[in-house]
Amino acid sequence: MWKGSLEISRASGSLRGVARALDFLSVLASSDGNLDRAAQARTAIGRAESLARGTRDAWNRLFIRMVRALYQAASGKPQDASARFAAIAAEAASMGYAKLTLEARLHAGELAAAGRDRRAQAAARQALEEAEREARAKGLGLVAGKARRALENY
Secondary structure, eight states: OHHHHHHHHHHHTOOHHHHHHHHHHHHHHHHHOOHHHHHHHHHHHHHHHHHHHTOOOHHHHHHHHHHHHHHHHHTTOHHHHHHHHHHHHHHHHHHTOHHHHHHHHHHHHHHHHHSSOHHHHHHHHHHHHHHHHHHHHTTOHHHHHHHHHHHHHO
């Protein structure tokens, strides 16, 4: 499935199929710890990053960076992922991509809330509350719901 999406995307010059393929693989790789799927996810992310270098589509480039950060978080590298999420959120905000900005902030907040540092957890809780409010105000119910669920889990 993901290989077909990557090939169609490469042939058409579009990264939309890449987004679907990466989404699928990142979920699989992070959910069951299967090393073969994790290797496939790494390969797919690398291919997507190569494809993205040749496009002017900033949203897709940011999305692919987000998938890389999600993969890092699932692979036990939360500090690297957290730094990536912060950079993605700042860049997406500067380009006016509200949903992508909020998604990156949400993931950064989830990582901080899951950590052991109480100050970081408190700041993460506040950041998640702000992300939820902002998402609701912008009509992004799905992102607001994700933020709410993250808050309920911590």
